Amino acid sequence: MSTQPVLYSYNLPDYAIFESKKDFDYYIGTPDNTYIVLGRSNNIEGTINCENVKQDGIITLKRPSGGESVILSPNMLIFSFMYRNDKIINPHKLFKIINTKLIDNLSKIGIGNLSSKGISDLNIGNMKIMGSSMFTKNKTIFYHGVLNISEDVELIERYLMHPSKEPDYREKRSHRDFVSSLQREGYNLSKEELTKALETSILQIKEELKKI
Amino acid sequence: MRYIFKFPDIGEGLEEGVIIQWHVDKGQKVKMGESLVTMETDKVVTEIPSPREGVIAARYGKEGEVIRVGAALVEIELDSSEADISINQEETKTQQVEEEGAGVVGTLEVAGNDFVLTASKEGIHEDNQTKSNSVKALATPVARAMAKEMGIDINLVRGSGPAQRVMKDDILNYSKQDSKPTVSKSIASENLLEERVEVEPLSQIRKTIAKNMIQSKHNAAHMTVFEEIEISELDRIRKKYKDYFKEENIKITYLAFIVKAVALALKKHKSLNAEMDMEKGVMIYKKYYNIGIAADTEKGLVVPVIKNADRLSIKEIALEIQILADKARDGKLSIDDMKDGTFTITSYGSIGGLFAVPVINYPQAGILGIGRISKQPIVKDDKLDIGLILPLSLSVDHRIADGGETSRFLNTVMSYLNEPVGLLIY
Numbered sequence: 002m003s004t005q006p007v008l009y010s011y012n013l014p015d016y017a018i019f020e021s022k023k024d025f026d027y028y029i030g031t032p033d034n035t036y037i038v039l040g041r042s043n044n045i046e047g048t049i050n051c052e053n054v055k056q057d058g059i060i061t062l063k064r065p066s067g068g069e070s071v072i073l074s075p076n077m078l079i080f081s082f083m084y085r086n087d088k089i090i091n092p093h094k095l096f097k098i099i100n101t102k103l104i105d106n107l108s109k110i111g112i113g114n115l116s117s118k119g120i121s122d123l124n125i126g127n128m129k130i131m132g133s134s135m136f137t138k139n140k141t142i143f144y145h146g147v148l149n150i151s152e153d154v155e156l157i158e159r160y161l162m163h164p165s166k167e168p169d170y171r172e173k174r175s176h177r178d179f180v181s182s183l184q185r186e187g188y189n190l191s192k193e194e195l196t197k198a199l200e201t202s203i204l205q206i207k208e209e210l211k212k213i
Numbered sequence: 214m215r216y217i218f219k220f221p222d223i224g225e226g227l228e229e230g231v232i233i234q235w236h237v238d239k240g241q242k243v244k245m246g247e248s249l250v251t252m253e254t255d256k257v258v259t260e261i262p263s264p265r266e267g268v269i270a271a272r273y274g275k276e277g278e279v280i281r282v283g284a285a286l287v288e289i290e291l292d293s294s295e296a297d298i299s300i301n302q303e304e305t306k307t308q309q310v311e312e313e314g315a316g317v318v319g320t321l322e323v324a325g326n327d328f329v330l331t332a333s334k335e336g337i338h339e340d341n342q343t344k345s346n347s348v349k350a351l352a353t354p355v356a357r358a359m360a361k362e363m364g365i366d367i368n369l370v371r372g373s374g375p376a377q378r379v380m381k382d383d384i385l386n387y388s389k390q391d392s393k394p395t396v397s398k399s400i401a402s403e404n405l406l407e408e409r410v411e412v413e414p415l416s417q418i419r420k421t422i423a424k425n426m427i428q429s430k431h432n433a434a435h436m437t438v439f440e441e442i443e444i445s446e447l448d449r450i451r452k453k454y455k456d457y458f459k460e461e462n463i464k465i466t467y468l469a470f471i472v473k474a475v476a477l478a479l480k481k482h483k484s485l486n487a488e489m490d491m492e493k494g495v496m497i498y499k500k501y502y503n504i505g506i507a508a509d510t511e512k513g514l515v516v517p518v519i520k521n522a523d524r525l526s527i528k529e530i531a532l533e534i535q536i537l538a539d540k541a542r543d544g545k546l547s548i549d550d551m552k553d554g555t556f557t558i559t560s561y562g563s564i565g566g567l568f569a570v571p572v573i574n575y576p577q578a579g580i581l582g583i584g585r586i587s588k589q590p591i592v593k594d595d596k597l598d599i600g601l602i603l604p605l606s607l608s609v610d611h612r613i614a615d616g617g618e619t620s621r622f623l624n625t626v627m628s629y630l631n632e633p634v635g636l637l638i639y
Binding site: 010012013014017020033034041042065066067068092096120121133134135136137138139166 | 231233248251253254255256257258259260414416418420421424512544545547548549
């Protein structure tokens with residue numbers, strides 16, 4: 002009997018905006034369930050704890066964008082946007098614009114000590130609270146990020162192995178010592194407040210993209 | 214003239230990337246901006262567009278291989294017009310060409326100073342020979358390759374380029390004058406093909422449909438039974454309640470009755486509401502009755518699910534169908550709306566078609582197809598009468614449901630639809 006969970010293509014609601022006929026579209030929402038989402042090149046073996054995942058019946062998906070595997074859960078917010086344009090946009094520059102706007106708007110609702118680390122992580126102090134990735138196809142950029150509001154980091158420990166690649170600032174720390182949530186860092190904000198801050202950020206990013 | 218395109222830093226300051234998928238083959242023509250390859254770096258998966266127009270002369274690296282930034286990705290044999298620019302520069306040896314890559318994402322930095330090379334050693338050699346021996350024509354590599362492919366003796370073609378160099382257009386013009394039917398035929402066929410087909414990338418939903426259909430056909434043993442049922446009584450009751458619920462803005466459809474009939478019939482025929490787990494060697498009989506409704510949307514087929522349909526009234530089912538149909542049309546269905554179906558109904562009759570062989574929504578055991586309702590002559594009490602006929606097509610996984618049980622299930626569904634008052638009681 003196979004010990005590996007079935008791997009499905011990424012089909013969460015945010016991905017629908019990739020096929021939007023608009024030049025810019027976005028999605029902010031809470032996952033309806035707990036999912037494991039593998040990066041484009043990740044393999045199940047060596048990435049997730051198959052036994053625990055199968056035992057708990059967790060759905061495993063593979064996204065089209067790069068990066069390492071993540072957990073999505075109803076205690077997190079996923080936010081995504083697509084942008085269709087002929088202009089050349091440097092991903093590094095785009096990540097910088099996005100994180101600058103996120104820090105700006107999340108700070109305004111009271112979250113302190115925010116910074117951008119690694120390629121695109123958002124941190125409180127030295128603890129990661131948001132991860133993101135991106136992919137482009139047919140002159141369309143698709144960006145998605147996930148903000149951990151209150152999910153227990155033990156969930157990540159249970160399902161995800163230590164990633165094969167890591168940013169320098171992680172310094173081989175375990176998930177438990179590297180990832181955190183807004184709640185764990187002392188910020189008990191409502192989903193509505195956070196959604197509004199993310200939406201404001203995305204709309205500001207749209208304006209910035211127009212200037213490029 | 215050959216252009217070596219190196220893997221650019223796509224903006225993360227990283228040293229390497231993985232080849233995810235090649236979009237071009239050796240010998241293929243590419244236009245500027247056309248996607249060459251999809252690459253993945255730590256956080257970004259991106260298509261790398263061609264910075265120039267020409268023919269792919271070589272590509273480096275297989276899918277899954279790691280390529281370092283600055284390493285050659287492809288060699289492009291430049292098109293004649295682009296090559297002309299470089300030809301004029303050839304006399305002063307290889308020159309550096311300042312150019313920004315036409316990347317979709319990221320500034321495609323053209324790596325190295327020697328990316329424009331003379332077309333090939335053969336080209337240089339022949340050019341030199343031309344000077345000393347006028348037998349061989351001076352020509353661009355593209356023109357030479359094109360002439361070879363078309364079977365044209367390039368030495369017979371008058372060149373319009375610098376120093377009477379034979380260009381791509383010269384070959385094309387020559388081929389038009391040439392009376393050889395094979396040449397003109399191949400060009401005509403090529404043009405015709407471009408006009409006759411439209412190539413479109415697969416959408417995510419189309420990929421999912423394809424995967425699910427193949428999975429069903431590969432794993433289930435399909436068997437289909439066809440039946441017809443007279444539904445005048447059902448029509449009478451539907452019309453009565455349709456008007457009754459009109460004020461509440463609820464549309465009572467035939468489908469609502471069929472969903473209820475199927476859910477109740479499934480309770481009596483458990484194998485039609487089952488799933489086979491071959492790995493564990495078990496049959497899973499489900500004690501909940503969630504009916505999927507296959508819906509045709511602009512983007513493709515989706516199957517939202519009416520949960521616990523056996524416990525819902527006709528009115529509640531009708532309302533649920535309305536809500537799910539609206540969501541499907543607006544592309545707002547969530548995974549929750551589409552999961553946990555135990556049996557599926559596909560109603561194609563409203564579009565057209567009497568009978569079909571529906572593909573099972575695997576791993577479910579069955580799917581019921583609803584055809585177009587039509588008035589037909591029937592025999593009633595030994596007299597010819599007009600009946601309202603509903604065609605039914607039931608596909609089952611023959612591994613799970615035997616023929617006898619399948620027919621009995623269909624008979625039960627039909628008996629409910631024949632006596633629809635019974636459906637209102639449950």
